[in-house]
Amino acid sequence: DHPPTTTPITRFQNYLRINTAHPNPDYNTAVTYLSSFARTIPTLQIQTLYFTTPDKPLLLITWPGSNPSLPSVLLNSHLDSVPAESLKWFHDPFEAHLSPDDGKIYARGAQDDKCVGMQYLEAIKELEINFHYSPTRTVHISYVPEEEVGGFDGMAKFVKSVEFKKLNVGFVLDEGQASTTDEFRTFYADRSPWHVVIKATGVPGHGSRMYDNSAMENMMKSIEVITKFRENQFDLVKAGLAATSEVISANPVFLKAGIPSSTGFVMNMQPSEVEAGFDIRQPPTADPDLMRKRIAEEWAPAWRNMTYEITEKGPLRDFMGRPLMTATDGSNPWWSIFKQAVEAAGGKLAKPEILTSTTDARFMRQIGIPTLGFSPMKNTPILLHDHNEFLKDSVYLEGIKNSVLLKQRSVHLKSFDEDSNLLGAKF
Ligand SMILES: CSCC[C@H](NC=O)C(=O)O
Ligand SMILES: [Zn+2]
Numbered sequence: 239d240h241p242p243t244t245t246p247i248t249r250f251q252n253y254l255r256i257n258t259a260h261p262n263p264d265y266n267t268a269v270t271y272l273s274s275f276a277r278t279i280p281t282l283q284i285q286t287l288y289f290t291t292p293d294k295p296l297l298l299i300t301w302p303g304s305n306p307s308l309p310s311v312l313l314n315s316h317l318d319s320v321p322a323e324s325l326k327w328f329h330d331p332f333e334a335h336l337s338p339d340d341g342k343i344y345a346r347g348a349q350d351d352k353c354v355g356m357q358y359l360e361a362i363k364e365l366e367i368n369f370h371y372s373p374t375r376t377v378h379i380s381y382v383p384e385e386e387v388g389g390f391d392g393m394a395k396f397v398k399s400v401e402f403k404k405l406n407v408g409f410v411l412d413e414g415q416a417s418t419t420d421e422f423r424t425f426y427a428d429r430s431p432w433h434v435v436i437k438a439t440g441v442p443g444h445g446s447r448m449y450d451n452s453a454m455e456n457m458m459k460s461i462e463v464i465t466k467f468r469e470n471q472f473d474l475v476k477a478g479l480a481a482t483s484e485v486i487s488a489n490p491v492f493l494k495a496g497i498p499s500s501t502g503f504v505m506n507m508q509p510s511e512v513e514a515g516f517d518i519r520q521p522p523t524a525d526p527d528l529m530r531k532r533i534a535e536e537w538a539p540a541w542r543n544m545t546y547e548i549t550e551k552g553p554l555r556d557f558m559g560r561p562l563m564t565a566t567d568g569s570n571p572w573w574s575i576f577k578q579a580v581e582a583a584g585g586k587l588a589k590p591e592i593l594t595s596t597t598d599a600r601f602m603r604q605i606g607i608p609t610l611g612f613s614p615m616k617n618t619p620i621l622l623h624d625h626n627e628f629l630k631d632s633v634y635l636e637g638i639k640n641s642v643l644l645k646q647r648s649v650h651l652k653s654f655d656e657d658s659n660l661l662g663a664k665f
């Protein structure tokens with residue numbers, strides 16, 4: 239029996255069919271699948287690392303360079319996806335249905351970010367097998383668990399490990415986001431998330447009573463203040479003065495109050511406790527101390543019987559106290575090489591941006607490694623975390639083959655080798 243013939247598209251579909259969506263991501267099947275494809279490229283070395291439990295593996299593939307003393311390049315993607323509400327999709331989100339009319343492949347993870355994970359391997363396969371190319375610098379490809387839930391049992395532990403230090407990483411490419419235009423997008427920073435829960439307490443009482451300082455009244459005053467702050471930030475965006483990713487977002491995500499009854503809530507009691515949760519995202523330029531002061535004095539002031547809890551979901555600054563931003567100018571030679579490579583492949587780059595959301599890139603930036611977010615998807619609607627997430631087969635293939643990723647990576651890697659300024663450079 240001959241094994242069924244696979245193509246880059248069927249291999250991508252097979253990866254998408256492995257359900258690595260939360261809350262029960264099947265990481266081990268994904269790692270087995272990626273490893274078996276990597277084994278078809280003879281020079282690749284494959285390791286599985288565990289930093290927590292056996293159900294959260296991290297796959298590390300290495301393409302050895304001829305000069306292993308040079309800082310290496312790391313190509314990162316995450317194995318997990320956000321959940322999908324199957325019934326609201328045109329096609330099952332784990333079927334990876336390819337629509338014959340327009341080549342759209344529907345799947346959770348098609349854009350975020352199983353595309354890049356497979357494209358890295360496909361590009362290396364092309365370079366090795368068809369171009370007999372081997373890199374001077376070592377290239378590592380990492381597949382990490384848990385990005386969608388903050389990266390704490392994934393990339394956060396990986397960057398602190400001895401295994402990571404041994405890689406001597408000089409530059410990282412991580413996931414980006416689709417572009418609706420003909421220009422590729424690049425991300426030099428993320429916004430950093432805080433989960434903020436505020437609580438109001440107050441005097442309980444009969445539903446008919448009028449009195450000051452009820453928990454609801456205290457909470458509603460805070461919600462007015464936060465809503466105003468949110469509006470002011472959003473107005474800057476609406477007026478065209480800032481991108482969404484350049485302002486602070488403060489979005490309510492839960493409200494918890496009321497005294498439960500068998501039919502819902504007791505209607506004639508004013509509760510003694512109210513809680514509200516907010517997803518706060520600050521750009522790297524924001525001053526976290528100012529935000530802390532705002533929360534303490536305006537959003538949850540003790541004098542209004544309020545308390546609060548801020549959970550910082552990852553770093554805002556590097557160890558030198560600097561904002562987590564990768565330079566995208568002449569001061570960063572890796573940026574210049576990256577830009578030249580994309581342009582040499584016939585691609586156009588939009589002005590580099592801050593990402594509105596958050597990726598594992600922040601953990602690499604925190605330890606001072608220049609990291610760019612880049613997923614080669616242009617003329618594509620932004621569908622990450624949305625229903626009917628899809629990627630067109632032609633866009634995916636162009637990312638590997640026709641010009642972008644393959645030539646880009648190829649020029650990219652060659653330029654790294656040939657640029658003597660970079661030899662031995664460490665950033
Ligand atoms: C708390 S860190 C969360 C990381 C997550 N990443 C992708 O969506 C995000 O919400 O941006
Ligand atoms: Zn992602």
Ligand SMILES: [Zn+2]
Nearest residue numbers: 320350386622
């Ligand atoms: Zn995501």
